[in-house]
Amino acid sequence: MGEAPAFCFDNLQNGFGLKPKGLETSADVGDKTFVIGGADNDSTSYIGVKIYDKSTGKWVIPTVLGTKPKASKGHSAILLNEDRIMIIIRGSTPDDCIWFLEVDTKYVKEQRKILGTEVVAWSRGVRGDAEKPVVISGPSGVGKGTLINMLMKEFPSMFGFSVSHTTRAPRGNEKNGVHYHFADRSVMEKDIKDGKFLEFASVHGNLYGTSIEAVEAVADSGKRCILDIDVQGARSVRASSLDAIFIFICPPTMRELEERLRARGTETEEQILKRLQNAEAEIEQGKSSGIFDHILYNDNLEECYENLKELLGLNGSAPTNHKPSPKGIDLPLNHSVSKIDNKILINCETLELEKASKNLIALDVSSLKGGAPGRTRGLNVYALDSFSDGLNEKLS
Numbered sequence: 001m002g003e004a005p006a007f008c009f010d011n012l013q014n015g016f017g018l019k020p021k022g023l024e025t026s027a028d029v030g031d032k033t034f035v036i037g038g039a040d041n042d043s044t045s046y047i048g049v050k051i052y053d054k055s056t057g058k059w060v061i062p063t064v065l066g067t068k069p070k071a072s073k074g075h076s077a078i079l080l081n082e083d084r085i086m087i088i089i090r091g092s093t094p095d096d097c098i099w100f101l102e103v104d105t106k107y108v109k110e111q112r113k114i115l116g117t118e119v120v121a122w123s124r125g126v127r128g129d130a131e132k133p134v135v136i137s138g139p140s141g142v143g144k145g146t147l148i149n150m151l152m153k154e155f156p157s158m159f160g161f162s163v164s165h166t167t168r169a170p171r172g173n174e175k176n177g178v179h180y181h182f183a184d185r186s187v188m189e190k191d192i193k194d195g196k197f198l199e200f201a202s203v204h205g206n207l208y209g210t211s212i213e214a215v216e217a218v219a220d221s222g223k224r225c226i227l228d229i230d231v232q233g234a235r236s237v238r239a240s241s242l243d244a245i246f247i248f249i250c251p252p253t254m255r256e257l258e259e260r261l262r263a264r265g266t267e268t269e270e271q272i273l274k275r276l277q278n279a280e281a282e283i284e285q286g287k288s289s290g291i292f293d294h295i296l297y298n299d300n301l302e303e304c305y306e307n308l309k310e311l312l313g314l315n316g317s318a319p320t321n322h323k324p325s326p327k328g329i330d331l332p333l334n335h336s337v338s339k340i341d342n343k344i345l346i347n348c349e350t351l352e353l354e355k356a357s358k359n360l361i362a363l364d365v366s367s368l369k370g371g372a373p374g375r376t377r378g379l380n381v382y383a384l385d386s387f388s389d390g391l392n393e394k395l396s
């Protein structure tokens, strides 16, 4: 059964003096009306969001998490599953036309509790099934960085490193923005409070954290994201909606771990002792907490690396299963949008497809994965013959 188009144009009064800019759309979820469009509260360059609470009769400006879509020439909004609104943006580039505004997902509910404010979260839609991010944890000195560097060197177009923030001082060879974003504690604490971090933890006396932007930057480059984080961070990511593979790296013995840490020569004696002391609890948790999908022992480096590649489906040196990300969706400025079950139909007035009869695009949203923080994956796109009922050509 078809449904009426699930978007409607706003006829509510503007709250909080937001400047109308382009069309505003709205979607009702429970007692709340989410109004999307106009200028963002902080900047006129991005699409804004405001909420009308029907139970109190008041307007609320929510905390908006994630990268925001740029202000546009208009958009359509379609409510999906009562927890996210799909936004199709007019006149945007093919990689930038599908967005999701999460209004009541697990992540949004968690963040609402943590931040104590109304929260919504943006997540860009990407076609197909980009591969899951990889979380690598293990005690300091076990060889996580070494293994990650080997992967990035062998498969430079496949993996991208999530550059963490830390309050610790840079080591001699470390570059800001490459190895870490070195941050002041007060700035980092404020950003954490503002919901900019996917996870954070106090590790060996310093603050470390993965910003949402760090993960999104890798996703936007079309690469598979690798996170090098401690066990506390891995626990937080496991609880989030970032659908990742979790790998724990174990040392062969504590004595070997100590030797590696000392041989690396980057820590003071006091730091080495602190890291070794923390290692015991980390290894215990790594093995028993149920957070990790796989445990690898890094005794012989080459063997451990081969095992890691096998876990990631990279047998031999050729990246056999690495498919390039599918292209974005080339939408004409003029189109109309409607929803039938799990399909969003976009009727394109000027779409240049090979066959003139194919002027409909269907977005299949039945297998969406991931979401904020990060990208919403699993969006399938089909060209549809306007005179036929079936999905008849998956667009490459």
Ligand SMILES: Nc1ncnc2c1ncn2[C@@H]1O[C@H](COP(=O)(O)OP(=O)(O)OP(=O)(O)O)[C@@H](O)[C@H]1O
Residues within 6 Å of the ligand: 138, 139, 140, 141, 142, 143, 144, 145, 146, 147, 260, 261, 263, 264, 298, 299, 300, 301, 302
């Ligand atoms: N299998 C191995 N055998 C011997 N030495 C190793 C092995 N793997 C890594 N190393 C060495 O151990 C040291 C620590 O490795 P690395 O810096 O990669 O650890 P890490 O887990 O990333 O540590 P941290 O969490 O402190 O960043 C490095 O000097 C590295 O060359």
Ligand SMILES: Nc1nc2c(ncn2[C@@H]2O[C@H](COP(=O)(O)O)[C@@H](O)[C@H]2O)c(=O)[nH]1
Residues within 6 Å of the ligand: 137, 138, 139, 140, 144, 164, 165, 168, 199, 200, 201, 203, 204, 208, 209, 210, 228, 229, 230, 231, 232, 233, 234
């Ligand atoms: N929870 C997080 N832990 C992180 C992050 N980035 C790094 N780490 C972990 O910290 C220790 C120490 O790292 P070092 O560079 O000072 O040796 C190590 O276990 C890393 O895995 C992060 O963003 N979040």
